[in-house]
Amino acid sequence: MKRILFTAPLLLVIAFLAPAASAQVTVGVYGDYTRLAETSTNMTGLGARVGVKVFPMTSLEAQMTYDFDQAFTEKFTNTTGGVFVNNSNMKILKGLFGPTFETPGPVKLFVTAKGGFINFSFNAAPGSVSGFTSSVSDLRTNNIHGMFYPGGGLMAYIGPVGLRLEVGDDMYFANGAHNNLVVQFGPTIRF
Numbered sequence: 001m002k003r004i005l006f007t008a009p010l011l012l013v014i015a016f017l018a019p020a021a022s023a024q025v026t027v028g029v030y031g032d033y034t035r036l037a038e039t040s041t042n043m044t045g046l047g048a049r050v051g052v053k054v055f056p057m058t059s060l061e062a063q064m065t066y067d068f069d070q071a072f073t074e075k076f077t078n079t080t081g082g083v084f085v086n087n088s089n090m091k092i093l094k095g096l097f098g099p100t101f102e103t104p105g106p107v108k109l110f111v112t113a114k115g116g117f118i119n120f121s122f123n124a125a126p127g128s129v130s131g132f133t134s135s136v137s138d139l140r141t142n143n144i145h146g147m148f149y150p151g152g153g154l155m156a157y158i159g160p161v162g163l164r165l166e167v168g169d170d171m172y173f174a175n176g177a178h179n180n181l182v183v184q185f186g187p188t189i190r191f
Contacts, residue, residue: 026051028164030186032065034092037180043067043092047184051100059100061112065184067092093119094170096149111152118147118172147172151182160190 027050034043045067051059070090098114120143151168163186170180 024053025191026053026059026061026188027191028186028188030164030166030184032067033183034067034170035181038178041070041090043070043090045092047094047186049188054099057102057104059102060098061100061114062097063095063114065092065094067094089122091121091123093121094147096147098149102155106157108155108157109152110155112150112166112168114149114151116147116149117144118170119144145172145174149182153184155188157188157190162188162190164188 028048030047030049032043032045032047034045035041036043045065047063047065049061049063051061053059068091094116096114096116098112098116100110100112102108102110148171149168150171151166153164153166155162155164164184166182166184168182168184170182171177172180
């Protein structure tokens with residue numbers, strides 16, 4: 001039930017805007033790299049994006065990213081000089097929505113500004129589809145912060161298929177603003 005309440009507003013916005021946009025919809029998946037500045041941790045994961053063209057060079061996009069847990073190395077100085085690798089059990093779930101402005105042509109430069117949420121969870125659930133679904137279903141019980149994402153990049157298309165490279169700043173707000181580098185790359189399809 002929570003998933004339906006979470007995705008229903010997004011689907012309504014897309015359904016409302018699609019006829020006005022001549023039904024040009026872009027769907028994409030991407031690999032995500034996030035550098036958390038506070039802990040100097042590199043997080044990687046997967047995401048999906050849906051965009052609906054509302055004007056000739058403007059789209060409204062919604063995206064969700066799931067960054068898997070990150071292992072880290074701890075070195076203890078003892079008589080044997082052992083090195084231990086532990087799992088941090090930290091996962092990141094991000095949801096964003098906002099406009100994207102692009103140049104015309106098969107190779108497009110674009111800028112975007114999106115708002116949404118970021119969720120940090122610390123649990124031993126596996127970094128898999130079941131871990132993702134449990135993260136989404138537990139959103140209300142976990143650590144959620146508002147975020148703003150300015151970014152930009154390059155899209156290149158051959159017919160309806162393209163590639164997209166994006167670089168941005170995941171700014172989340174928890175006792176002040178925290179800036180984190182994000183790089184995303186993946187295929188897109190236009191309908």
